[in-house]
Amino acid sequence: MAVLLDGTNNRIEFADGSTTDEADVLVNITYAQNSTRQSAGMYNQFNYWWEVSFTRARTDSDIRVSGLIHGQENYCYPYYGTAIRLVAPNGTTYLSDGGSHYLHTKWSNGNVPIWTEKVWLAANINNQDSGWKVQFGWRHTGGGTCKPCNIINYNSNEDSRARQRGSTCIIREYKQ
């Protein structure tokens, strides 16, 4: 069957039977990676080791951030201090302790993966489009400082068998 312009149903129908009935609600995707070995900082107020810029195409969209960070060598645990922050073009920030979590092992110099899975709904952020940022970091209650691991993006300095490790994130913009 050829591709059909179906004026009755106001759609295009393809040879496999699929149609253009439903619009794609995924508006935009930004991917970033960071493979620079670095020492993790001791923070009290929220601070970050990685900032990723992205362009928000719409003023009314939801922002989803997914990430996998390669940490190494235990420091604070169980801690529960990792966080992520969204920064609007006008500088307004949206900090989330939720949607960020990590796991250390019983070996002091083992892997410390940090996962991110967070959505900021449009109702909870401002209506600016264009240049936004996502920041990956942590904070500490009271007056102390802490960090979830000693090294981010470890390499053969930590284990002579290791290749350079890298962290990744995907920022997706949705509107339905």
Add this chain to the structure above:
Amino acid sequence: MAQLTGTSLVYGSGASQTAGGGKVISYGYGEYNTRTSLPNSNNYIFWDAATINRKNAGSDFHVVALMPGHDWNSFPYGGCFVEMKDSSGSKYRSYYGASYLCCGEGGGQEITFKVDWTFRDSAISNNTGNWTVHFGYQSINGTNNRWCNIWNPSGSDDGRGYQKSSTCFVEEIIYG
């Protein structure tokens, strides 16, 4: 100028499209940030996480979740599941694609429960309308268990940390 040519829709840029799939057509999101003691139980739903309005009777659901826990109890256990319920109340449960990991250091440490599972259209009903996502646990031998003692840990579990939350994103996808 876009043209219909044989089995393709050809855009002015030269790009072509031969199917209407390969898109996300709906999504839902849930987040829960209350520190909760989980019961030693069997066939227990601990979170009604998200609602999604299904647009297409032949679509798939992709569920992604990140849930923090504290203080181990049962492991490896193998009884955690992700479940969806359709608009008529029929339930579809998967013990695949739902896995957690305890810090091996001992009790009183962090636990990470991650879900990444697709309910294919062939495994679920063709109901459209509101579907819901649930997470729970059930052993095969009828014993009572739990994947952690505390779900969504907070400063009560480590004085340096903050209230953590669990996140769940579900998207309706037409592959192609």
